[in-house]
Amino acid sequence: GAGVSQTPSNKVTEKGKYVELRCDPISGHTALYWYRQSLGQGPEFLIYFQGTGAADDSGLPNDRFFAVRPEGSVSTLKIQRTERGDSAVYLCASSLTRGNEQFFGPGTRLTVL
Amino acid sequence: EDQVTQSPEALRLQEGESSSLNCSYTVSGLRGLFWYRQDPGKGPEFLFTLYSAGEEKEKERLKATLTKKESFLHITAPKPEDSATYLCAVQGELRGGGNKLTFGTGTQLKVEL
Numbered sequence: 001g002a003g004v005s006q007t008p009s010n011k012v013t014e015k016g017k018y019v020e021l022r023c024d025p026i027s028g029h030t031a032l033y034w035y036r037q038s039l040g041q042g043p044e045f046l047i048y049f050q051g052t053g054a055a056d057d058s059g060l061p062n063d064r065f066f067a068v069r070p071e072g073s074v075s076t077l078k079i080q081r082t083e084r085g086d087s088a089v090y091l092c093a094s095s096l097t098r099g100n101e102q103f104f105g106p107g108t109r110l111t112v113l
Numbered sequence: 114e115d116q117v118t119q120s121p122e123a124l125r126l127q128e129g130e131s132s133s134l135n136c137s138y139t140v141s142g143l144r145g146l147f148w149y150r151q152d153p154g155k156g157p158e159f160l161f162t163l164y165s166a167g168e169e170k171e172k173e174r175l176k177a178t179l180t181k182k183e184s185f186l187h188i189t190a191p192k193p194e195d196s197a198t199y200l201c202a203v204q205g206e207l208r209g210g211g212n213k214l215t216f217g218t219g220t221q222l223k224v225e226l
Contacts, residue, residue, distance in 0.1 A: 002157075008161070028169065031212065033212070033213070034213075035214075040218065041218055042117075042200055042202070042217050042218050042219055043200075043202075043214070043216050044216070045213035045215070048212050049193045049214060050212075055212070056212065058213075059213065091156055091157070093156075095212075100160065101147065101157055101159050101162055101219030102147075102159070102214060104149075104156035104159075105156050106154075106155055106156045107155075107156050111160060
């Protein structure tokens with residue numbers, strides 16, 4: 001079956017611009033997570049959704065970062081006024097319910113020039 | 114705060130040369146320890162979940178074990194296709210409905226002919 005999909009696969013933007021990254025989880029998975037991975041590091045947690053609501057957004061680095069999941073399926077991570085330090089691979093994962101194994105998508109590589 | 118330390122950072126093996134990767138962790142109330150494999154330019158691929166000390170799981174040439182302080186990923190008679198970065202992650206006690214994984218920085222494995 002289809003896994004987690006993320007679009008775009010690559011995004012290049014200029015400092016100060018706004019970007020949106022999309023995640024389409026595995027069908028039937030109610031839990032959705034966003035992580036950020038810098039070169040040579042492990043993924044770092046950003047936010048977790050259970051259904052439509054953000055159950056844990058403790059990993060969002062500041063108020064420039066925001067994520068939504070309006071219908072409990074597809075999620076969008078939004079970054080305002082991008083900075084060069086936001087450059088990383090943004091990973092999305094989903095699981096059947098909280099506590100189950102998380103399955104990751106291929107990631108979106110964001111480059112801020 | 115949950116912490117994961119993986120060693121070695123990099124490991125080079127000859128085909129057929131067995132070895133082990135280490136994952137040391139500190140966590141408040143372990144709910145699960147996860148192993149993932151990550152190939153360059155791709156998202157992490159789920160391998161194993163371990164829940165309690167003494168538990169072991171196997172898949173092909175890989176075997177994961179768990180104690181109260183660390184986990185080992187044993188690789189028996191590796192092949193070049195086992196070359197990848199292996200990530201360890203822990204899931205700690207529920208806080209405010211959170212379900213995040215805390216990752217280590219990974220062990221980069223290279224298996225040569």
